Amino acid sequence: MPAFAPVGTQATVKTVSPHELEEVGAALILGNTYHLYLRPGSDTIAVLGGLHRFMSWPHPILTDSGGFQVFSLEGLREIDEDGVTFRSHIDGSQHRFTPESVIDIQESLGADIVMCFDECAPPDDRAYIERAMERTHRWAERCRQSQTRSDQALFGIVQGGIFPDLRAESARFLTGLDFPGYAIGGLSVGEPKEQMHAVLDIVTPLLPPDKPRYLMGVGSPEDLFEGVSRGIDLFDCVLPTRVARNGGLLTCQGRINIRNAGFAQDSAPIEDGCDCYTCRHFSRAYLRHLIKANEVFGLRLATVHNLRFVLRLMAEIRTSILDGTFARFKTDFLREYRTVPYEVREAQRARRGSNRKQQSGA
Ligand SMILES: [Zn+2]
CATH class of the missing domain: 3.20.20.105 (Queuine tRNA-ribosyltransferase-like)
Structure with missing residues (x-):
């Protein structure tokens, strides 16, 4: 049954404690x-x-x-x-x-x-x-x-x-x-x-x-x-932990950059339905503030979410294999998951919107 190992280069998975690693569902880590x-x-x-x-x-x-x-x-x-x-x-x-x-x-x-x-x-x-x-x-x-x-x-x-x-x-x-x-x-x-x-x-x-x-x-x-x-x-x-420290957060719709101005007053969690400590307690706006202010706590909250995202995904993959639904789960997930970063998609959406407005003469 497939598993994912977070990377603990220097005998620590950067910014998080062993207790937090257990909480996000890590079973094995790499040194x-x-x-x-x-x-x-x-x-x-x-x-x-x-x-x-x-x-x-x-x-x-x-x-x-x-x-x-x-x-x-x-x-x-x-x-x-x-x-x-x-x-x-x-x-x-x-x-x-x-x-x-x-x-x-x-x-x-x-x-x-x-x-x-x-x-x-x-x-x-x-x-x-x-x-x-x-x-x-x-x-x-x-x-x-x-x-x-x-x-x-x-x-x-x-x-x-x-x-x-x-x-x-x-x-x-x-x-x-x-x-x-x-x-x-x-x-x-x-x-x-x-x-x-x-x-x-x-x-x-x-x-x-x-x-x-x-x-x-x-x-x-x-x-x-x-x-x-x-x-x-x-x-x-190292991807989930490294991108987290740069404000890159994984969601089912793809990676978002929490530094984006669009999140400044966003009261929603990083991802609706995520059961991680970060998403249960804090808003995107708060996380954006911490990351932009270079606060250590922000790096930790972002890492907790990304590790939970990947480890929960692996758990869902294991369940889908047992249920015989892996192929469908893969198709459904990859249809939603975009490799294009959030801000690029937002810009594309804005461009499409303004094109439509121009076409309709607005
Ligand atoms: Zn989360």
Whole structure:
């Protein structure tokens, strides 16, 4: 049954407490190996009883492998067959990740689901992608071998860019290593949606149906439906929390920007019928005021709503699967949900209105 994991990069989902995470229905959150290794240090977290106790989150945690962050450090990292040497984005100090050290760090952090160290490549450079994929496979074997804890589920990561034959090869190779779950990496990095869907159509049928399939870094409402349609069980994404802090709020009609002047005296909640704390207590006008005044409480209320929106949507998706009504739910939802932001739609509506007035000679 599909689930969504909010992102808690630095051992916190930005602006919200563990209690609020429980309230919005989060069952699993993601922590970042790269960030926690650098600060406060995985050894420190281990001394303090592991990530669950450190951040007071008694529910499941997933840590990524740090691969994506390290490879994003363009100019600050050097890759070789054995691992990656890189400089910290915080103080420039030099560090090294290998498949073995990344597993060791994740064992110190103590998450329930851990990831193999993978090499992320630019999305369309075929020769580079092929080399990176083959290295990712060798690193996956090393990660598997270096694992010492039996209470952590280690997921392999399917790579191969946008190339169907490479994706298929990667899925076949990794399933041969018999991981307890599989992630699909290197997507939603700027490629057209159709390409992402095409990759999922190739990869998911090749993965064992009884093991979880995790689509990394994807989680806009429309992507959740498209991923679930193609057999994805787990998503993580910074989108709902990141856009919230910029005043972008998710509703069934699409994303609205609460900074918009049209909300200045709007006494309605962000969304009628939303059961989140924000919508039960506050108006759009109040939230707009807080966000415009840069008040911390505004960031928190906006984050609570967006997380609740996505997590409730996932719950409704699960119910629709059980009821056998998922296809209809998807069609109905996507008909209403606009990817065009509210202010653009408002401007279009105003333009249409004035055109009509001109045509009628008003
Ligand atoms: Zn709400």
